[in-house]
Amino acid sequence: MTHIDLESIEKMDSRYRANLFNTISGFKSANLIGTVNKSGNTNLAIFNSVVHIGANPPYLGFILRPTTVERHTYENLKETGYYTLNHVHESFIGKAHQTSAKYERNVSEFQACGFKEEYLNEFSAPFVKESKIKLGLQFEEEHLIKANDTILVVGKVIHAFLDEKLISADGSVDLSEAGTVTISGLYEYLRPVKLKKLEYAKP
C-alpha cells in the first residue's frame, strides 16, 4: 500500500490533487439543481454533494463551492427561498454534465444544455421535465465552512414528484429502476447494480 502524507499532498499538481480527493471519498449522488431569480432568469447546475440531513421533517443538504457556476444557484435560491433537486438518469448524462460549464449569468442552462423547464403545483422554482424523480425545497439554513469558504445549504423538502411504481412497500425508492446514476469524482458516471438489501442491524 502506498502512503500519501500531507507534505506530498501539498506538492501535488493541482488537477491531480483535485481528481484524487474528489474520487477518494467514495461514490456520490447526481442531482440537477434548478433555480430562478426574481427577473425570471432560470439556472440549472449539476451537484454531486447532496446529503441526507433528516427525514422528519425531511431535510437535505448540499455543498456550494465559491465558483461561478455554483454562485448562480446560490444567488437565486437566496433571492427566492426555493429550489428544485432533479435526479440525473443514464439517458441524459452528457446534457447534465454540460450544465457544469461556466455559462454567463444571462444564459439559462435549461436552454443551453437542452432541458425542458417544468412548473408544478405553483412551486416557483423550475423542475427538470426529463427527470423521473424531482423534489421542491425551501431554503432552511446555511453554514459557512471556515476552512475553505464553502457553504452547506440545508433545505426542507416540501414537494416530491415521482412515478408511484418506483416506491416500494417500505417507502424506499428504487433508484436503479429509475435509471439514476452515481458519480465518481467530477467526470465519471456509473450505473449502480443491486447487490444486497439488508435489514435493521441488531447487536
Next chain:
Amino acid sequence: MTHIDLESIEKMDSRYRANLFNTISGFKSANLIGTVNKSGNTNLAIFNSVVHIGANPPYLGFILRPTTVERHTYENLKETGYYTLNHVHESFIGKAHQTSAKYERNVSEFQACGFKEEYLNEFSAPFVKESKIKLGLQFEEEHLIKANDTILVVGKVIHAFLDEKLISADGSVDLSEAGTVTISGLYEYLRPVKLKKLEYAKP
C-alpha cells in the same frame, strides 16, 4: 407522476418516511469511520453521508445524527481530534452493515463485527485492515444544523493509504476496481458499473 406534498409527508408512517427520504436524495458513499477514546476503547461505525468539501487542502465532511451509534464516533473524535475513513467493499458488506447495530459503549465493533484494527504511521485512530482505501483525518470544525440537531463534522485528510495501481494518471481513484460499493437509503448496497467518463465542460 405522483405528487407528495408536505401534508402527506407529515402523515406518513415514520419508517416509510425514513426509507423514502433516505433513498430519494440519490446514491451515497459507504465508509467505516474508526475512532478510539483516551482509554484505548475503539469504535467503528458505517456512515453514508461523507461529502467532498475541498481538495486544497483536502477536507471531507460527514453528517452525524443524534443516535447512540453515531454519538460514540463523535465523542471519540472530539476527545482525540482524529478519525479514520475506510471504504466499504463488496467483499464485506454484511460485516460493515452490522456496525450500525447499537452496541454498548464498552464493545468495539472491530471485534463484534469481525474487523482487524490497523495502526499506521503513528496515527492514533484505528484503520480497518480489510479496507483497500483508507484515510486518516484531523478534526477541523463542526456545525450544528439547527433544523434537527444533526452535526456536520469537517476534517482534514492528513494521510491516505491505497494501492498505487488504483490511482489513474490524472489522479482519480478507480473505485470500481477497488470493489467500493454505493448505498441507497439505509439498507441497500450496490456495485457501480462505469458508463461514461466525460471531460471538463465548456460553454
